[in-house]
Amino acid sequence: MDKDDINIKNIESNDSPDGDKMDHEEDAHGRNPAEVLSDMMHQHPKAKSQILRILPILALAIVIGTSAYFIFKEPAKPEPVNPYRGGVVIGTCERAVEIVAEMTLEEKVGQMFLTPYRGDGSDLEALTKYHLGGFLYTGEFFGNTNPENAPYVFRDMREASQIRPFQAVAEEGGAFVAVSKWPAFRNEPFKLPRALYDEGGIEAVITQEDEKLIMLKNLGLNMNFGPITNIVTSPAVSIYEQTLGQEAEITKEYIRQLALLYDECGVSSVLKYYTGSNTEAFMMGCYMGAPAVMMANSLVTGQDSVDQTMPLSLSRPWHDYLREELGFNGVIVISDIMSPVFDEYASGKAKSVTAVNAGNNMIWATDYENEIAAVIEAVNNGTVKMEDIDDSATRIITWKIRYGLVE
Secondary structure, three states: OHHHHHHHHHHHHHOOOOOOOOOOOOOOOOOHHHHHHHHHHHHHHHHHHHHHHHHHHHHHHHHHHHHHHHOOOOOOOOOOOOOOOOOOOOOHHHHHHHHHHHOOOHHHHHHOOEEEOOOOOHHHHHHHHHHOOOEOOOOOHOOOOOOOHHHHHHHHHHHHHOOOOOOEEEEOOOOOOOOOOOOOOOOOOOHHHHHHHHHHHHHHHHHHHHHHHHHHHHHHOOEEEOOEOEEEEEEOOOOOHHHHOOOHHHHHHHHHHHHHHHHOOOOEOOEEEEOOOOOOHHHHHHOOOOOOEOOOOOOOOOOOOOOOOOHHHHHHHHHHHHHHOOOOOOOOEEEEOOHHOOOOOOOOHHHHHHHHHHHHEEEEOOOHHHHHHHHHHHHHHOOOOOHHHHHHOOOHHHHHHHHHOEE
16 A cells, blocks of 8 residues: 555545544644645646546535435434314413502402392492403393493493403303393294204304304403313213213314304303313314313312312312313303202311412302402412412403403
């Protein structure tokens, strides 16, 4: 092997004798690799001819190698995404955080309560005194008013506070209506989705829902407790009449279209009910951006149950599962906390405290005066964490910002 062969091998390896890349070095004379190569080619004609012969081969190898890298390189894997995570309401917004930071404890806790409208002249004062988050209008209210006067009631309530209240109804269909049961508001009550589906499929159901939401919006209401998302096909199940009564795929499509309709009309939905199983349609609603949900008051047993000791609506493990595993970031509402269904698990003033500690953000309560006082007391004595109150208030204010209820 002659000297020229040794020089060529050193060039081909592109390594210095010390094992470092020549690209980053200069030789003893201060020359860079390109200058060294040029000098060698002038000083050693034989090396020059060999280098010129292998250059096309090296160039081709580089092209092939680069192409192979991009062709066979494993593509970057995207982060795993929960298809039901997110929606339109993403937990909280910066403006809501700023607003809540300026609120008193009493204001924060008050926003967490929604109460039936009493109609005895005390509601306006209660709204400002207790900083209530909203009112539910029952069939009794609509039976004592008419389409001309009702909007003035809603307007007065709306204008009484900078953080405006939710003004809600539970208008499903059939026997489960508050407004359309009265001829002054509609010739006949809205039909139940299941019955309407039998007549004309999803299209017929959505057409009626469109009319319903427009009516509620025009009256001045901004929330409806619904739709029912449960997948029930057996008449033997108690809630069957209130559901669509169809299989999962049809029910999911029904909820998907309803979610779009609610957004278009500017009326907030409250999805009912999270039961811990057969939740495909419920989760479709969450995926489509439902801002609020209501958990079932039932106890879930069996080896797959997250918690077998408390009903879902009062269970912290079930609330954490809905948040952490399923990714729901909106508001969780609990139905009337004074209902006898809760007597076995909480009593007296402890009911709202139990509800808050379970992870509920908004509490439907008839006896709101005592319930609000109980929660405030629990915060002051450490039974309820202040961070849970802040979290709930921020979620609720975010919800209200979305529907234009915060100036």
